[in-house]
Amino acid sequence: MKFHKKLITWYLQNKRSMPWRETTDPYRIWLSEIMLQQTRVAQGLPYYLSFTKTFPTVFDLANAKEDEVLKLWQGLGYYSRARNLHATAKYVAHELGGVFPDNYKDLLKLKGVGDYTASAIASICYNEVVPVVDGNVYRVLSRYFGVKTPINSTAGIKEFKELAVTLIDHKDPANYNQAIMEFGALQCKPKKPYCIVCPINEGCEALKTGKVDELPVKLKKQKIKKRYFNYLVFSINNNKTIIQQRTGNGIWKGLYEFPLIEDEKLSIETIKTNSIFKNLLVNKDFEIVPYYEEPLVHKLSHQHLYTRFYIIKLPEVSEINGVQKTVDFQEVHKYPVPILLGNFIDEFFK
DNA sequence: AATACGGGGTT
DNA sequence: AACCCAGTATT
Incomplete structure (x- = not known):
């Protein structure tokens, strides 16, 4: 069975229930993706619920005061996300008539939307074949293929993206992207991954060579x-x-x-x-x-x-x-x- | 190519 | 205490 097929099969059996998995509304997917940047699902979830309740549509968010948006964001951190979120909501509501861009290239132009988020929205909402490469994907790919290039180096970012492009399921990019992320979060964890019961352990280079706990490689931490x-x-x-x-x-x-x-x-x-x-x-x-x-x-x-x-x-x-x-x-x-x-x-x- | 940007969970 | 989290923007 192909790599992508195994991941999707695992995903359909093991995925967690999340409110943003019940919709393909680009407003809600965008909201969830911005909130989950560098943020755990458990931490972002209550914020997603309060935002969708307070601002059911992009127009509601666009018409809010920035102080109100920041207040609702309070405690989530990385507050430029909230300011960019508000700016993008105003742009989509007032310049695009409330309709989000429907492809990777145009999504990428939105404030606060980078390569990962544009790929996530494009694939989940519009089935565009663009791979997400987040922290989970770096971990899964570096281990499975034994790639030692530092994931936060320019060369590494390029290499992993190119590898990801070759692996994505062209028939179901939405589920593939969510599958590999969920797999990284639940199965191929940073510490003590469940290699014994892993559905792709046969082909895993890191497991074969005993280097699971050495991958991925990451360049130096900044000093505090x-x-x-x-x-x-x-x-x-x-x-x-x-x-x-x-x-x-x-x-x-x-x-x-x-x-x-x-x-x-x-x-x-x-x-x-x-x-x-x-x-x-x-x-x-x-x-x-x-x-x-x-x-x-x-x-x-x-x-x-x-x-x-x-x-x-x-x-x-x-x-x-x-x-x-x-x-x-x-x-x-x-x-x-x-x-x-x-x-x-x-x-x-x- | 490096650095700044939050807060919280896990080990 | 170190590492990590559905990364992006700025320098």
């Missing part, structure tokens, strides 16, 4: 950067605080946060001399009290954020700069924030 965030949580008249939106191109772009003093370290002294207090025009005497005994360490895949929340009680604030806004305690939870702040807000403003 440490950063120090001092957040100023104002309590004005015990009912208002100050927030601001993150602009610029770094982490959490578009989300809101308390006034932030990033420093080489966490220190209450450097805070007191910060310029924000000049803008507040307050009486000089106020206390700055750390909320937690110890700093929080928020661990992201590429940086560790050593974070401190400082509570600053003020009677009244005459003036703040244009970027910052005062909001009622009850309103704080309505803004999209990083999960790090979301957890604090749930506790402090409850």
Whole structure:
């Protein structure tokens, strides 16, 4: 039996039930694919449900405010996905009359849609014969064919894509693509894959040569950067605080946060001399009290954020700069924030 | 060709 | 602590 036939047979017997597998509506497939980029099914699933409920059509998503989209995306991470999602929804709704592109080449032009996602939508929705190459596919192919080229090198990306093109089932590209991904997720797992009961173990080069746990090969991990965030949580008249939106191109772009003093370290002294207090025009005497005994360490895949929340009680604030806004305690939870702040807000403003 | 971009699960 | 996840955009 052919490679693709074995995978599809395995898939039809073992596939998990998922809501986006009940449709070929390109809006819903697109939504699910964007959400699942670098994201586990279990983590993305509740977001898919809330998005399809809140925004049943691409027009509903297009007509939403960006803050509303980001709020619903809160906690999923990689927030540029949400901003690109919204931009693409507006483009499809307003420029394309609500009709998604129906082929790989045109799908690829959409913001937030790269090679993988364009292939996934084109194959699942339109049966176009274009192979997906995601993390699962890299693993399955590198093991089965014993390919040692690093999967995150330019040569590797090209080589695996070319290999994938030769393997895809021309009769059923939709099920083939989902089959090899599901197979990688459930059977040919990163650690302790089920080689004994594997339906394609006979032809597997890695199993034959005892190199299953050495494949795929991946180039060096980036080193983790440490950063120090001092957040100023104002309590004005015990009912208002100050927030601001993150602009610029770094982490959490578009989300809101308390006034932030990033420093080489966490220190209450450097805070007191910060310029924000000049803008507040307050009486000089106020206390700055750390909320937690110890700093929080928020661990992201590429940086560790050593974070401190400082509570600053003020009677009244005459003036703040244009970027910052005062909001009622009850309103704080309505803004999209990083999960790090979301957890604090749930506790402090409850 | 490298790097940045989140948060959470698994080992 | 290291690795990975239905990757993409930017540098």
